[in-house]
Amino acid sequence: MATAPALALRPSFPPQKREKYAGSDERMITDWHFYLAAIPAVMLQGMAKGGFSGIGGLALPLMCLVISPIQAAAIQLPILIAQDVVSVWAYRRNLHKTNFFYCLPGTMVGIAIGAFLATSVTPSAVQLMVGLIAASFVLMSLPRKGQEQKPTQPALGKASLWSTIAGFTSFIANAGGPPMQVYLMPQKLAPAVFAGTMSVLFGIVNWVKMGVFFTLGQLSAPNLATSAVLLPVAVGATFLGVFMVRRLSGAKFYPIIRATTFLVGLKLIYDGASGLLLL
Numbered sequence: 001m002a003t004a005p006a007l008a009l010r011p012s013f014p015p016q017k018r019e020k021y022a023g024s025d026e027r028m029i030t031d032w033h034f035y036l037a038a039i040p041a042v043m044l045q046g047m048a049k050g051g052f053s054g055i056g057g058l059a060l061p062l063m064c065l066v067i068s069p070i071q072a073a074a075i076q077l078p079i080l081i082a083q084d085v086v087s088v089w090a091y092r093r094n095l096h097k098t099n100f101f102y103c104l105p106g107t108m109v110g111i112a113i114g115a116f117l118a119t120s121v122t123p124s125a126v127q128l129m130v131g132l133i134a135a136s137f138v139l140m141s142l143p144r145k146g147q148e149q150k151p152t153q154p155a156l157g158k159a160s161l162w163s164t165i166a167g168f169t170s171f172i173a174n175a176g177g178p179p180m181q182v183y184l185m186p187q188k189l190a191p192a193v194f195a196g197t198m199s200v201l202f203g204i205v206n207w208v209k210m211g212v213f214f215t216l217g218q219l220s221a222p223n224l225a226t227s228a229v230l231l232p233v234a235v236g237a238t239f240l241g242v243f244m245v246r247r248l249s250g251a252k253f254y255p256i257i258r259a260t261t262f263l264v265g266l267k268l269i270y271d272g273a274s275g276l277l278l279l
Contacts, residue, residue, distance in 0.1 A: 029067070029226045037066045042079055042234040048177070049083040050090075050241015051195030055260045058267065060174055073174060074219060077210060078227040083238045084203035090242040091196030096189060099197050102159035103166075103180070107205050110167020118172065124275025126172045131268030133165075134178035138262040141186065151188040158183055163201075170205055175268060177202075181261050191245050191253040 029035075041059040048056025063072035114121075141149075162183035170176025180201070184194055210219075245253065 029222075034066050035230075037062050038075075038230055039233055042076070042230045043237040045076065045080065046083055046234045046237025047241040047244075049080070049087045049199065050238045050243075051087070051191065051199075051245030052241050052256065052260065055264070056177065058264060061267065061271065071223065074223050075227050075230070077206065078219070078224060079230055079234045080206050081203075081210070082231055083234055084199065084206055086235055086238045087195070087199035087242065088203050090239075091192060091199050094190075094192040094196030095200050096154075096193050096197045098154045099159065099184065099187075100201060102154055102156050103163035103183070103201055104204065106160045106163030107167035107170070107176075107201065108208070110164040110169070111171045111205065111208055112167075113164070114168045114171030121172055122275065123172055124272045126169050126272070127175060127268045128272025128276065130169050130175045130178050131265045131270075131272055133182060134261050134265030135269065136265075137178075137182045137185075138258050138265065141258070149186075152186040154187065167205060170202070171209060176205060178261055178265060178268075181257065185254065185257065185261075188254070191248055194253075194257075195242075195245050 029038075041062040044062070045056045045059040048059070060072055060076060063076070067075075162179045166176040166179040169179060177198070180198060184197065189197070248256075
């Protein structure tokens with residue numbers, strides 16, 4: 001079963017340079033050019049796991065500047081799982097149980113659909129779809145002058161739809177965040193509850209996805225060693241994200257999430273359209 005987890009940027013370096021900078025899959029990456037991209041990438045992912053959902057969508061494209069998308073995703077996955085442990089522990093009392101139990105089955109269905117369609121659906125098409133959803137949602141949800149938007153309530157139908165899309169897009173293109181934000185943001189949950197629900201849900205999703213990388217042979221000792229080198233930075237950034245979220249009010253938190261969701265949406269549109277044009 002093949003998949004291409006890739007929020008992949010069009011390479012800024014030609015393949016031979018990317019190989020030179022990244023090193024070989026047969027040994028831990030030691031070239032400092034790789035870490036110039038990887039350290040900011042895991043910091044962004046850590047902030048996202050800490051509660052600033054959205055900015056994590058920029059992490060994998062950044063690493064794809066210097067290594068292949070599949071290796072970048074393989075290096076990131078153990079880091080994501082370690083970050084999940086931190087974020088789930090930090091928000092263990094902030095889970096919105098109704099939303100969680102409404103959404104969990106859908107994410108599993110989405111992963112199964114992604115696994116089944118992995119060989120026939122291009123990541124670029126998924127990127128374009130998710131980018132259009134994210135950017136359009138933000139534009140449509142902008143507060144209108146003189147109109148107060150009332151919080152929505154959890155709904156099983158909407159939860160099932162968006163969580164299934166999130167599971168699918170997470171499996172195919174590591175882009176599960178925006179669909180879940182479309183469902184959760186209109187509820188105007190407390191920032192910690194929003195972050196906690198996202199953290200626990202995608203923590204489970206990442207564990208389920210782990211098996212795919214075993215089958216691809218990408219969870220190799222060299223990649224795991226590279227992950228271990230980046231782990232302290234990643235965990236530190238997660239704690240920083242948690243610290244900041246707990247000190248922001250909803251009035252400040254949601255504009256930040258809305259802005260990052262829109263920017264990531266634009267980035268996904270660009271990546272997806274560029275990838276389709278190169279097919």
